[in-house]
Amino acid sequence: MENISNNRSFGGWHKQYRHYSSSLNCEMRFAIYLPEQANSQKVPVLYWLSGLTCTDENFMQKAGAQRLASQLGLAIVCPDTSPRGEGVADADDAAYDLGLGAGFYVNATQAPWSSHYRMYDYVVDELPALIEQHFPVSDKRAIAGHSMGGHGALMIALKNPGRYLSASAFAPISHPSQCPWGQKAFAAYLGSDREAWKAYDTVELIKSGAKGLPMRVDQGESDLFLAEQLLPQALRAAATDAGIALSFHSHPGYDHSYYFIASFIDEQLKFHASHLGL
Numbered sequence: 001m002e003n004i005s006n007n008r009s010f011g012g013w014h015k016q017y018r019h020y021s022s023s024l025n026c027e028m029r030f031a032i033y034l035p036e037q038a039n040s041q042k043v044p045v046l047y048w049l050s051g052l053t054c055t056d057e058n059f060m061q062k063a064g065a066q067r068l069a070s071q072l073g074l075a076i077v078c079p080d081t082s083p084r085g086e087g088v089a090d091a092d093d094a095a096y097d098l099g100l101g102a103g104f105y106v107n108a109t110q111a112p113w114s115s116h117y118r119m120y121d122y123v124v125d126e127l128p129a130l131i132e133q134h135f136p137v138s139d140k141r142a143i144a145g146h147s148m149g150g151h152g153a154l155m156i157a158l159k160n161p162g163r164y165l166s167a168s169a170f171a172p173i174s175h176p177s178q179c180p181w182g183q184k185a186f187a188a189y190l191g192s193d194r195e196a197w198k199a200y201d202t203v204e205l206i207k208s209g210a211k212g213l214p215m216r217v218d219q220g221e222s223d224l225f226l227a228e229q230l231l232p233q234a235l236r237a238a239a240t241d242a243g244i245a246l247s248f249h250s251h252p253g254y255d256h257s258y259y260f261i262a263s264f265i266d267e268q269l270k271f272h273a274s275h276l277g278l
């Protein structure tokens with residue numbers, strides 16, 4: 001693992017690393033924010049999964065999470081959103097919603113994607129093992145994300161009971177098998193059999209009996225992707241039917257951008273802190 005940048009931030013450190021990922025079969029970069037408390041004790045860790053087109057940098061540079069994370073004593077880890085590099089497949093037209101920057105946090109089964117696009121295994125197993133081996137973090141984990149990554153966070157938490165103490169999302173692509181972004185990605189990565197899609201669709205996981213955990217969603221009401229791509233009503237209905245507690249917060253006037261995320265990131269960090277024992 002190679003350290004490639006260090007920035008002091010609110011008494012702690014923002015750091016970027018490069019490493020070879022055996023799940024993704026390529027070099028990957030991730031970022032970690034370590035609060036000052038990590039100098040003397042193991043701190044809980046929040047994994048943040050970004051949305052389409054992002055890298056490890058968008059959240060760290062735009063969300064403004066470090067101020068409160070430093071006060072809480074919370075580490076934050078940001079992976080990239082897809083495998084990258086020479087030999088890694090991309091969409092034929094380099095579309096922003098498939099291939100590079102658009103891994104959707106699934107394990108692809110279809111060529112040419114299946115040789116690298118295994119973001120599910122990377123985020124669930126390989127990255128946390130690496131983080132817990134090399135950094136002063138405890139086994140108290142939470143997971144959050146935005147849009148594609150908001151869905152990834154909820155989906156991964158529901159599929160791995162006990163691994164995360166809480167999960168949250170900004171503007172998640174709630175029901176990917178029913179919206180254009182999700183259908184395009186799942187058809188490419190998982191194939192045309194829609195039964196295979198259900199294993200990675202949050203609404204389908206809830207409908208088929210996934211065990212709940214504390215979940216929070218923040219959604220801007222002026223988000224241009226709301227009606228066509230995000231479908232939060234399907235998530236809310238599935239959670240209600242299943243008796244799963246979902247704290248849903250609708251915000252008039254806010255859009256899909258990091259201006260929205262920065263406005264409510266403190267609320268989500270406080271939500272996680274209350275479940276991480278901070």
Ligand SMILES: N[C@@H](CCC(=O)N[C@@H](CS)C(=O)NCC(=O)O)C(=O)O
Pocket residue numbers: 050051052053054058062096146147148256257258
């Ligand atoms: N490029 C697409 C959407 C891309 C987009 O909104 N990406 C979100 C995640 S879904 C993002 O976080 N973009 C990077 C940023 O704002 O820093 C478009 O403009 O229609």
